[in-house]
Amino acid sequence: MHLDSPDDLPDSEQQRAHDKRRLSNALKASVLFVLLLCIAFGVQAAIDWRFLAVQPGEWAGLLGLLTAPLLHGSPEHLIANASALLLLGSLALVVYPRATLRGLPLMWLGSGLGAWLMGVPGSHHLGASGVTHGLMFLVFVLGLLRRDRPSIAAGMIAFLFYGGMLLTVLPQEPGVSWQSHMGGAVGGVLAAFWFRYADPVPPRRRYSWEIEEEEAVRAERERRDTFEPPAPHDVPVLWDRPTRDDTRGVVLRFPDRRGGHDGER
Numbered sequence: 001m002h003l004d005s006p007d008d009l010p011d012s013e014q015q016r017a018h019d020k021r022r023l024s025n026a027l028k029a030s031v032l033f034v035l036l037l038c039i040a041f042g043v044q045a046a047i048d049w050r051f052l053a054v055q056p057g058e059w060a061g062l063l064g065l066l067t068a069p070l071l072h073g074s075p076e077h078l079i080a081n082a083s084a085l086l087l088l089g090s091l092a093l094v095v096y097p098r099a100t101l102r103g104l105p106l107m108w109l110g111s112g113l114g115a116w117l118m119g120v121p122g123s124h125h126l127g128a129s130g131v132t133h134g135l136m137f138l139v140f141v142l143g144l145l146r147r148d149r150p151s152i153a154a155g156m157i158a159f160l161f162y163g164g165m166l167l168t169v170l171p172q173e174p175g176v177s178w179q180s181h182m183g184g185a186v187g188g189v190l191a192a193f194w195f196r197y198a199d200p201v202p203p204r205r206r207y208s209w210e211i212e213e214e215e216a217v218r219a220e221r222e223r224r225d226t227f228e229p230p231a232p233h234d235v236p237v238l239w240d241r242p243t244r245d246d247t248r249g250v251v252l253r254f255p256d257r258r259g260g261h262d263g264e265r
Contacts, residue, residue, distance in 0.1 A: 114183020
C-alpha cells in the first residue's frame with residue numbers, strides 16, 4: 001500500500017499552529033473522556049449498576065453494549081484504563097483523527113458483543129479495557145498498513161507501552177474479561193482496514209541524505225545519457241539500400257587480356 005505525501009514543504013507558522021491545535025484537541029478529548037469515566041464511577045456508588053453491565057446470553061444484557069465501558073469495578077480498574085486511554089486515545093487522535101472517530105463505535109460495540117457472545121452466563125462484564133484494546137490494535141495495524149513515517153512511529157509507541165495487549169485477548173487471569181478485549185481488538189482491526197484512507201498523510205520535510213541520493217541518481221543518469229552510445233535499435237536509419245526487380249544482378253563484360261593488342265611484342 002502506498003499513500004502519496006507532499007515532500008519538501010516549508011515548516012511554516014501555519015503548519016506548526018495546525019500541529020499544536022491537533023495535539024491540543026486530542027489531549028482535551030482524551031481527558032474529557034477520562035473525566036466522564038470518573039463521574040460514572042462516582043455515580044456507581046449510589047445505584048445498582050449491574051443492569052448496565054453486559055450479561056452474556058441475556059437479551060436484557062444487551063443494554064450493556066452502550067453503558068458497560070463507562071463502568072468500573074474498583075479504583076485500580078479505573079486508573080489502569082484511564083492511563084491507557086490518555087496515551088492511546090491521544091496518540092490515535094493525533095495521527096488518525098478521522099479513522100479514530102469513525103472506528104470508535106466499532107470498538108465500543110465490539111467490546112460488548114465479545115463479552116455477550118463469549119462470556120460465561122450469569123457473569124457481568126464492565127470496563128473500558130475493550131475500548132483501549134481496540135485503540136491499540138487500531139494504531140498498530142494502521143502502522144502496518146500505511147507504512148508512512150507518522151504511522152510507523154505511532155505503531156511503535158503503542159507497541160512499546162501496550163504490546164502486552166496482543167496477548168491479553170486470550171484467557172489469562174480469572175476475573176478479567178478477555179472476551180471484551182477480544183471484541184474490542186476485532187473492532188480496532190476492522191476499523192483499521194475500513195478507514196485506513198480516511199486520514200491523509202501529513203506533509204514532511206526530506207532529510208539531507210535523501211536529497212543527496214536523488215541528486216546522485218540524477219547525475220548518474222545524465223552521465224550515461226551523455227557518454228554512452230545508444231542501443232543499435234535506437235540509432236536512426238540514414239540510408240536504405242535500393243532494391244532491384246532483377247534479383248539475379250547485372251553481369252559486366254570485361255575484355256579478354258590473354259589475346260593481347262596489335263603491335264605488342
